[in-house]
Amino acid sequence: xxxxxxxxxxxxxxxxxxxxxxxKSQVVNRIGNRAFIWLLSYVVISTVLAMxxxxxxxxxxxxxxxxNVLVIQxxxxxxxYAIKEAGILDETITKANLKRSRKVALRRxxxxxxxFIVTIYVVEAFLASLLNQQAMTTTLLxxxxxxxxxxxxxxxxxxxxxxxxxxxxxxx
Amino acid sequence: MxxxxxxxxxQQLSQQALATQIGVAxxxxxxxxNDKYNPSLALCIKLAQALGTDLNGLFWEDxxxxxxxxx
Numbered sequence: 001x002x003x004x005x006x007x008x009x010x011x012x013x014x015x016x017x018x019x020x021x022x023x024k025s026q027v028v029n030r031i032g033n034r035a036f037i038w039l040l041s042y043v044v045i046s047t048v049l050a051m052x053x054x055x056x057x058x059x060x061x062x063x064x065x066x067x068n069v070l071v072i073q074x075x076x077x078x079x080x081y082a083i084k085e086a087g088i089l090d091e092t093i094t095k096a097n098l099k100r101s102r103k104v105a106l107r108r109x110x111x112x113x114x115x116f117i118v119t120i121y122v123v124e125a126f127l128a129s130l131l132n133q134q135a136m137t138t139t140l141l142x143x144x145x146x147x148x149x150x151x152x153x154x155x156x157x158x159x160x161x162x163x164x165x166x167x168x169x170x171x172x
Numbered sequence: 173m174x175x176x177x178x179x180x181x182x183q184q185l186s187q188q189a190l191a192t193q194i195g196v197a198x199x200x201x202x203x204x205x206n207d208k209y210n211p212s213l214a215l216c217i218k219l220a221q222a223l224g225t226d227l228n229g230l231f232w233e234d235x236x237x238x239x240x241x242x243x
Contacts, residue, residue, distance in 0.1 A: 021196035023209055 027086040035079045042071045061144060068152045077159040084167040095170045105164050109157070117153030124149060174231050177205040179223040194218040 007020060010028050046064060053060035121140075128139040139145065180190055180201075187205075191198045196215065203209035204219070211219070220230050 019191070019195065019197040021200050022212055022215060023200045023203065024197065 024088050027083065027088055031079050031082050031086075035075050038075050039072070042067075042075075061148075065148050065151060068148065069155045072152065073156045073159045076156055077163050080160055080163050081167070084163070098168075098170050102165070102168060105168055106161075109161055109164060112160070113153060113157035116156060117149055120152060121145070121149040173207060174204070175233075176201070176219060176223070176230055179225055179230060180205075183223055185223075190219075190222060193222045 007025070011020060046067060049060050049064050049067065052063075124145055125136060125139040125142070128134070128142070128145065129136045132139070180187070185193075187201045188198045191201045194215070195218075200209065200211075204211055216227055216231065220226050223230065
């Protein structure tokens with residue numbers, strides 16, 4: 001099966017080294033489409049909340065922060081759970097290689113969390129600088145943005161770690 | 173129910189060996205054998221070739237009246 005950049009990204013994101021076939025592509029596309037639809041709906045809601053910031057900045061900020069946790073993390077966690085349920089992460093885990101598999105999973109998880117936090121921090125700072133017509137350096141040093149991104153990234157990380165460790169069981 | 177499993181066992185192939193031969197994951201073979209995944213035509217042909225049969229042999233069954241029923 002032809003390997004595209006998207007396939008490589010998905011494989012790296014989910015930490016999958018095995019054979020990538022048509023079944024895996026179909027499942028990832030299906031789950032990705034569903035997640036995209038839910039995230040797009042969330043963008044509409046969060047935009048309305050961001051507009052409310054013009055009137056009540058503090059309340060809108062806290063509402064956005066809580067919604068980020070509830071929605072984005074939940075969707076991310078459910079996507080990973082759905083992918084596991086579909087048999088995508090098909091590394092055969094035995095009692096003998098369970099310890100090594102856990103180590104590999106933890107290392108990949110840490111890398112993903114750091115990537116996620118840095119990405120949303122840079123993207124949000126960039127968007128904020130565009131929208132507020134400020135210098136990127138100003139928005140990068142905004143402590144509200146830092147807290148928001150750290151909080152979002154860490155809570156996403158905790159949820160995905162729990163899902164990953166729960167599903168990492170040896171086959172019988 | 174398709175006959176992938178019986179043909180595979182007849183050829184004395186493990187799920188892993190068959191999967192490696194046609195370039196898919198072992199889990200995909202397992203899903204096909206248990207009717208949990210409908211493979212594409214290209215994959216069906218690869219399966220039939222690897223198992224030394226044709227698509228009718230793998231996925232169609234005769235109901236006794238000479239009629240073929242799709243699985």
